[in-house]
Amino acid sequence: MTLPRKYLAPADGEFKRDRSVFGTFAEDSPDLCAQMLEKDEAQGKLARVCKVEKTKKAVMGVLQTHYVELKNIFQDLVAKSGSTEPTLGMTELTQFAYTCKILDGTLNLVTFDRIFTATSAPTNKQKPAGEKRLHRYEFIEMLVRLAQAKYADKITDTSKKRYAYQQNAEPSLTLADLLQSFITKDLLPNIKMFDYHGLRHQHIYQNKVDELLRKNEMVITKLYNAFVVPPSQHLAISQVSGFVSAAKLNIASKQLNICLIWCQMSRVDTLADLQQPQSLRHVEFLMFICMLAHQIYLGTKQAQLELHLKVDEILGPLLKLVGERKKFTFAKKGKADDHGSDFDDADLDRELAGGN
Numbered sequence: 001m002t003l004p005r006k007y008l009a010p011a012d013g014e015f016k017r018d019r020s021v022f023g024t025f026a027e028d029s030p031d032l033c034a035q036m037l038e039k040d041e042a043q044g045k046l047a048r049v050c051k052v053e054k055t056k057k058a059v060m061g062v063l064q065t066h067y068v069e070l071k072n073i074f075q076d077l078v079a080k081s082g083s084t085e086p087t088l089g090m091t092e093l094t095q096f097a098y099t100c101k102i103l104d105g106t107l108n109l110v111t112f113d114r115i116f117t118a119t120s121a122p123t124n125k126q127k128p129a130g131e132k133r134l135h136r137y138e139f140i141e142m143l144v145r146l147a148q149a150k151y152a153d154k155i156t157d158t159s160k161k162r163y164a165y166q167q168n169a170e171p172s173l174t175l176a177d178l179l180q181s182f183i184t185k186d187l188l189p190n191i192k193m194f195d196y197h198g199l200r201h202q203h204i205y206q207n208k209v210d211e212l213l214r215k216n217e218m219v220i221t222k223l224y225n226a227f228v229v230p231p232s233q234h235l236a237i238s239q240v241s242g243f244v245s246a247a248k249l250n251i252a253s254k255q256l257n258i259c260l261i262w263c264q265m266s267r268v269d270t271l272a273d274l275q276q277p278q279s280l281r282h283v284e285f286l287m288f289i290c291m292l293a294h295q296i297y298l299g300t301k302q303a304q305l306e307l308h309l310k311v312d313e314i315l316g317p318l319l320k321l322v323g324e325r326k327k328f329t330f331a332k333k334g335k336a337d338d339h340g341s342d343f344d345d346a347d348l349d350r351e352l353a354g355g356n
Contacts, residue, residue, distance in 0.1 A: 058176035
């Protein structure tokens with residue numbers, strides 16, 4: 001039996017994430033990003049692109065500087081693809097190329113397709129043979145290849161000229177220089193993404209959201225466990241869309257997919273367990289509930305409501321799936337102090353009959 005953790009309101013009113021229900025949610029710290037990039041480099045073929053060690057070291061420095069942004073672009077493309085598989089196909093990447101306006105006479109679709117094929121060729125035992133989709137480490141590698149192809153006539157430190165138009169060129173910049181320009185001038189200004197980092201820090205990491213989730217922790221955990229399929233200890237993503245639909249929550253599949261992708265913590269090794277990205281840990285499920293509430297109200301007249309009120313509203317339908325009701329709510333009327341209240345038996349009976 002899981003006992004609820006006692007909620008203690010911060011004396012100074014400041015949110016303490018490490019003491020909240022989100023305490024185990026790992027944000028993308030510099031150390032974590034360094035580990036991810038190191039793993040990406042080890043799993044891919046960057047050494048084939050940067051044949052000179054000095055070149056590779058400089059390129060890795062540029063990638064490290066922009067790693068969070070590049071990783072987020074990959075994650076955003078996956079989220080908008082409609083699939084929860086953490087990979088990208090030629091369709092998504094071609095659209096990405098048009099969005100960034102990187103295709104031209106030098107880097108045309110034929111060259112783009114050739115680069116995709118070269119990048120997607122497996123070089124490790126974890127990636128299934130014949131898979132024509134890019135994992136995160138391959139997406140990072142492909143960006144380097146694209147920068148090299150687009151500005152090949154300006155690169156000084158490639159050991160071998162790969163394109164005919166390079167033969168009479170007068171190069172003046174290194175691959176690292178051109179990669180920096182490619183990222184800052186071609187990619188980032190043309191990619192429009194919602195700031196999910198800002199959503200977490202400005203709206204989810206709040207005392208009232210923490211209080212609501214903590215005081216309902218036992219029943220939320222029951223909901224989570226009810227859809228975990230043994231022997232897994234985590235909630236399969238494939239189960240989530242089903243119970244969201246059963247709860248009759250009004251959200252399109254595209255928006256639901258965005259929630260499922262962005263509620264997950266970054267994995268250092270995306271190939272270690274190819275099933276791992278397809279499940280949610282308990283803290284990720286809590287993040288999912290918050291993002292689900294945000295997406296459901298997006299574009300509605302109630303969009304400006306504080307997030308804890310949106311989460312409060314959707315908890316009822318979700319918990320009814322397992323025969324439970326909220327143990328605490330902010331939704332009761334007539335509470336001038338806005339501190340919320342615990343339900344009594346009469347409240348629970350009314351909610352079960354159809355109220356919130």
